[in-house]
Amino acid sequence: MNRYDIERRNDDDWTVIDRLTGAPVPHLPEKLGSRLEAQALADFRNRLAIPQQERIRSRLDTLRLAWQVLTGKRTR
Secondary structure, eight states, X not given: OOSEEEEEOSTTOEEEEEXXXXXXXXXXXXXXXXXXXXXXXXXXXXXXXXXXXXXHHHHHHHHHHHHHHHHOOOOO
């Protein structure tokens, strides 16, 4: 079960709710413009989405490995 969920507010405004407390999650905007944005933040809080920094790091590692193969040199 996910701790964080999204809830529809007035006129197409969405917010991320903590199911344990029933309150909006602190340190997030009170209103989110789209359902997709709210769902992405809830997934991130539930650790379902990979943080952007981890995706960038894995891409850099892939590029470093490809460079090593092409040049025969080791980086780092």
